[in-house]
Amino acid sequence: DAKTTQPPSMDCAEGRAANLPCNHSTISGNEYVYWYRQIHSQGPQYIIHGLKNNETNEMASLIITEDRKSSTLILPHATLRDTAVYYCIVISYRDDKIIFGKGTRLHILP
């Protein structure tokens, strides 16, 4: 079973920041939070991951709450090409498998 909960869909205006929430209330201390996205009919693409601290790369920022029970993926300036399903995943040192939830379908509105 997926260990995360995400809203099924979200809208965001083009050029604005897209903030995608994820709840992982049962996360344990050795588990990382990963984000992937899947553009229609393509394989998922890795975006970012983190353990405790906030992370930023060229694609996005990841904000993890202090209690680590939730996180937010931020796409700072959304474009139409960011329309995709975004998956939040929790992975631990003990897991060999990666289990996806249903994700959030993000619609970028022109």
Next chain:
Amino acid sequence: SQTIHQWPATLVQPVGSPLSLECTVEGTSNPNLYWYRQAAGRGLQLLFYSVGIGQISSEVPQNLSASRPQDRQFILSSKKLLLSDSGFYLCAWSVDRNTEAFFGQGTRLTVV
């Protein structure tokens, strides 16, 4: 650099026919390998994963099977396809459990 190859890209098969989808990884050794399926309108479902040659873990009971005859080769098979086997099948690899996974381009299987 590492690459993952998955073929064929599309496949139409009759009910009851066999299936063999192949996935190979280049540029790395002893990867973790995964097979996922995405049915229409649903999220990604993990079918099988493998941490080494001959080591296969099944996540969902079904009429599919997987094999890893070589370190960087992962094969998804079925002896007799069902209509419900239609979907988008994705192969993925990761260096280990703590790194990101990289996905192939997928195979769209339609069972008719």
